Amino acid sequence: MAEVHIIGQIVGASHFPKHSLFCKWQIHYGNGWRLISGLKEGQTHVDNPQYDEKAYWSHPVDIHFATKGIQGWPKFHVQVYHLDHWGRSELYGYGFCHVPASAGTHIVDCVTWRPVGTLRDQIRQYFVGGGPQLKNIELAYCGYDRYRLQTETMGIVHMELGIILRHFDKFGVEFKFM
Template sequence: MAEVHVIGQIIGASGFSESSLFCKWGIHTGAAWKLLSGVREGQTQVDTPQIGDMAYWSHPIDLHFATKGLQGWPRLHFQVWSQDSFGRCQLAGYGFCHVPSSPGTHQLACPTWRPLGSWREQLARAFVGGGPQLLHGDTIYSGADRYRLHTAAGGTVHLEIGLLLRNFDRYGVEC
């Protein structure tokens, strides 16, 4: 089987109006993909930027997949959260990006968004915190129901990904 090795890090996030950010991440693949080593999801630590608006996480990603086909190429999905001084967490944004399909090192910038909700929910979010969240996490990376949502732009998640491909030529895939 052909193999894909994804090595890199979630560098951090910028452009969010909130501070004290952390990120929950995961990877989604099709049925023909098998995870040989690594973990499919994780969470970074909380970072409160002292200078500027960039929150640095430097969270490692190390995944090794075997695949029988190209359908369902891996997609990274993110949930960025902010934490207040009382330890309450509030959604800052959802985002996803496709893992590059060419070998080498790649710098990725993943834009994020969050659901707006009604004017009451927006007012409550401003004063009390919280706000609307997605019921199903797969809505982040599947466009089927996402077009119906009213959203607001969030910040950007920055990644550095190195990609190694192995045995693709044996299965008729030219890289």
């Protein structure tokens, strides 16, 4: 079987409206893929930078897959949360990005968004906190019904990923570099 090894880190996040952020992440892949080793989900610590706009997590990622084809190529799904001074976590954004399909080191920026809701939801969010969240989390990375949602752009999650590909040539998959 062909193999894909993903080694790297979730570096941090930037351009969010408030500090004190943490990230929950998952990696999704097709039915033809098998997880050999590593975790397919995790959560970073909370970073509350005092003097910088960017939150730094440096959360390690080490995942090893086996596959017989490229259909269902892995993608990261992230959820960024803000932790307020009362200890409540508020959703700040959903996002997803595909794992790069070429070997080497890659810098990946995952743009996030969140549902806006009605005017009543926005007023409630301003005074009480919280806000609208997705009932079906698959909408964040599948896309079909997501385009009917009213959303707003949030910040960016930064990743550094090293990709190692093995035995793809034995299964007739060629990667051409330009």
